Every structure is written in C-alpha cells, then in structure tokens.
Amino acid sequence: MHALALLAASVTVMGAVMAMTRRVAVHAVLYLVVTLLALATVLVMLGASFAAMLEIIIYAGAIMVLFVFVIMMINLGQPDSAREKEWLRPRAWCGPGVLATIMCAELLYCLNPPSGPAPAPITAHDVGLSLFGRYVLMVELVSFLLLAGLVSAFHIGRNRVGGR
C-alpha cells in the first residue's frame, strides 16, 4: 500500500512537471488531468474516497474540460508553440526551480511519516457534518463568492436587446 501511494504521488509530480513543460496547451491540460487523477488515487489511499471522487468529478471532469473548451475556442497554432518554447529557457525557470526545490526539501525534512494503522475511511456523512458544522462560515462565504461570480457572469453575458 505504501509503495502504491508513493507511485501515485510520483505520478502526480511527474504529471505536474510535464504539464508545465508542454508546448501545446491541450497536451499540458491533459497532463494536468493525469495529475489530478493521480491525486485522487492518493486521496483514496488516505481513506478520503469521497474527496477523491469529488476531485475527479469537479476538477478532472468539469473544470479541466472547460479549460480544453476555451483552448479549442481560441485556436492556438504554431506561433504560440514557438512563444511557449521561448519561455521555457533555463534562464526563465532556474531561479524559481531552485527555490521550490529548497522548499520541497524542507517540507520532506519536517514531514513525519504516519505511523500506526491506516486512518479510518472518511465518509460523506463526516464530510457533510464538518462542512455544515465547524466550517459553516467558510461554506457560506464561498457561496457568496460563487453567487457574485454568477451574477457578474450573467451581467457580462446578458443579451443587450435594442443596441447599447
């Protein structure tokens, strides 16, 4: 189980790296989907299968499809790939890469491997109770944000009848 979790985690990291280095936008999005699926696998192994499924449905199944949809609409071509290539010079990514590596090393150093038996599976019931119990304020704030987004999207996209 431990080895499988490590495998899934490394697939996640690999997918993320590939997503950053692809020049064709759709390929990058596909690698991002792979990353999300691997992340869902990790979540399942941690016992949070509910969160894993939500990850697949919402992130991999809906949001990433919207990304692909937008990329299809704007019709990227050869010049865009060339520009991407320009941005992927070592000079551009060396500094952030080194800093991120330092952060990652620190994180790994601080992280204690979990000991003892595997945690109990988190059910939808638990998730619901914590969402509407401890974190109810957060949920309400997020719903305000979503409502604001909805209203502004409707405002921008509304059909102006009779000219402006």
Next chain:
Amino acid sequence: MLGTLRTLFLTALHAFHRRATVQYPEQKPYLPPRYRGRIILSRDPDGAERCVACNLCAVACPVDCISLQKTEADGRWYPEYFRINFSRCIFCGFCEEACPTYAIQLTPDFEMGEYTRPNLVYEKEDLLISGTGKYPDYSFYHVAGIPVPGKARGASERERPPVDLHSLLP
C-alpha cells in the same frame, strides 16, 4: 410534454403495422411488362434478326453505351457486331423508342450484377433472344418495301405491286 409522449406511443404502435419491405431474393416484386430493365435484341416470327443496323438507337442513347457496325447480306442489313455497355446504360428506354423495327427492347429483368466491370459489356450473342419480344406478329421485312430473298418487290403486306413504267394503261 404530452405531445412527446403521444409521439412515443404512436411510434411504438408501428410495431404492429404491416412491413413495407419486400424480402427480395425470396419474394420478387411484381414488374409490369413495360418495365425498363435489361435490353435485348428480338427476332422476327421467322427467326431472323430484326435489327437492321440503322444506328438510330446509338444516336438516341444519351450515354453512348450502344455501339454497332452495319454489314449486308442478300440485300438485308445486319449488325456485324452489336455491343451494349451496361455499366454505362441508364435504362432510359430511348433506344427502344428510336428503333424502327422493334428490334431493341427493354425487359422486366434487372438482376445483372457482376463482380468485374468488363463483364457488363454485352455482345450481340448475349443480347439476341430467340423470341419476338413484345410484338409477336411484327416482321419488318414483311411490311417494308425492300426486296429480300423470298419476297419480291411489291409483295409486302399492304403494298401495291410496282407500277409498270412501260405499260400505257392507266
């Protein structure tokens, strides 16, 4: 909503209707006698070829699928060869209408599929049938004013004997 459900119901009812399909190879459809199918060359009641190689069918053919060559024997005209390319033929029946001797006729037969295209070129021996086709009593040389062996000038049906130019009688 109700209209949609009604549509569904009416479509489902079609399961109990009569099938419109004719199960072809076992169950042949009725073809009328004047159906325009495979082209044949017919013969006289005497058994001689009706075709006089006048080329009118080849001229009438809109897709130029008929080709023939005239030859002559004993004052009668024959096609030396008569060739129909059925891979071009559109079965319009213009050749039958153009034919002055009822030689070329279209028959109620359409089962002439082939695996290779050259097999669709029919020669005279493929086209000629032994019968008279749709006009059993018609014989061109019996009504035409041309003398042929066995029929002198003026001996045709509904033909008067030739005028004797040397006679002074009215």
Next chain:
Amino acid sequence: MTYSAFFTIILTPLVILGLATMLTWVERRLLGLWQDRHGPNRVGPGGMFQAVADGTKILFKQDWIPPFADRGVFILAPVIGMMTGLLPFAVIPVTMGMGIAGDMNVGLLFILGMMGLGVYAVVLAGWASNSKYALLGGMRAAAQMISYEVFMGLSLLGVVMMAGSFSLHDIVAAQAGLWFIIPQCLGFGVFMLAGIAQTHRLPFDLPEGENELGAGFHTEYSGMKLGMFFIAEYAGIVLVSSLVTTLYLGGWRGPFLPPALWFALKAGAMVVFFILLRASLPRPRYDQLMALGWKILLPLSLFNVMATGTILMLRAS
C-alpha cells in the same frame, strides 16, 4: 484477491463488450420494427450475427489517421471513451453477489466521475481531428455534457438522500418497500433526460449531428477507432439503463424470477425505451437543448432536492 473475483473482473468487460456489440443489431432491428421494415435479418438466425459481420468489417477497414491531426491525442481519445465507458460497470451491482465492487462506499460518485471523464473522449476527438466539423462537434459536446452532468448529479441527490448512502448496494436495499421511481419521479425524469444527453444519444446527439456536422466529433475517424466510439456509445446506453434500474427500479428486486433475470429484464426494458426515443423524436436545436437544461431541468432538480430534504426532515422529527 480471490479466484472468483479475478474471474468476475475478466468476465465483466467481455460481457459488456458483447452486449454493446449485439446492441448495434438490436437497435437496428427495433428501429426497423418501428419504421415498418425488417432491419438486418440475413446473417444468422434473425440477423443475429450482423453485429459480428459488422465488427469483422470494421476491423479490416483502413485505419487512417489524417496528416493534419494531433496524432497522440487522436489515438488517445477513443481509448478514453472506451475506458470511461467500461469502468463504471465495476460498481454496478447486478445482484447481491454479482458485480465487481457493488458495495463501494462512493459507488455512485465513481460512476458520475467516470461519466465526467467521458467528456474528454468526445472533446479531445473533436480537437485532435483538427477539422471544422469535428471541432464544432467537440465544442457542442463539451457544453452539452458539462451542463447535463450538473443536472444528473442533482437529480441523483434525491435518491442518495432517501437511501442515505452513495453505495449502490445500500440504494437497492433501501428500495425494499417502494421503488424510488414513485417518490423520486421528478428526479427520474431529469435523470433520464440527462442520461440521454450525457451519452449523446439521439435525440440529443448534437455532438454528432449527422445531417449538419458530417459525423461531428468522429468525422475523421475510421476503422476500429470509430468502432471503439460506437462501442463506447452503446456501453453508455447499457450503463444508463442499468443505473436507472439500480437507482429507480429497485435493482435486482422482484418476485418469482431469479434476481439476475429481474435486473436484465428491467435494464433491457430501459434499453428498448432508449431506442424508442431514438425512433420517434427529432433532434432539438442547440439553444433549445441548453434552454431545456438550464431553465427547466435545473429548477426541477433543485426543487426535487429541496422537497425530498424537507419531507425527510419532517419524517425524522
């Protein structure tokens, strides 16, 4: 892993593939029945082997990848379609014991997730083909399937609330007294429509739209890749039918007959109903489809969730 579980895992995809293949023949026979024709009835008894003949033909067709296509994604798209079409069957419980993981505690969400990933097959096929008809089909598919995924999830919430679980085993167990089709009739209607739209079946086959987009997202596909899209589509019909059976029609429950037969009967009736829909209804315009979704199905499913929750609350207190 026990021997029998291994056997089930091998057998299930084979059975589904066989069913999907045979369904092409069943559909054509039934369409014929409703259009006063016979349909394919030549190959084998009643034309049963037509599917085999078609499969053989499509296997030997030239498998052409257009030079202007994005090769990798072009090949990946039917693979995704096939995988996401077959994986949900892992959690469908045919009977108490039959099924690979029928009592997975998030089984229903797993199915929704796989259906959500199935959008990629269509969208990527449309994008990778790099032709305008395929692209139009892919765009329509993206918008249609994402929208209807929302209503599908919302309509299922009522069932989940009544059963108190995402596990399909528990949902069937909760229908011991009354099938959910009666208390959840609104959810059932929304789920049916969303299911048709999600599997892009007729009458909601706008991503394909033969008479306006060529063949939509699979315009450029040929050979077995096209066949894989077809098999995925028919597997999708089987999936939605079995889901309706499990969620609303009491799953394997029924008197006298063995449970597996009851499941097959109910799912088969749903498949026939799907084909009847195809035989009788015309395709709506694209904006009509979206309007139906967002203006009718969304409020209906939200109302269904609210009403179910209220009734459950009142009954509990």
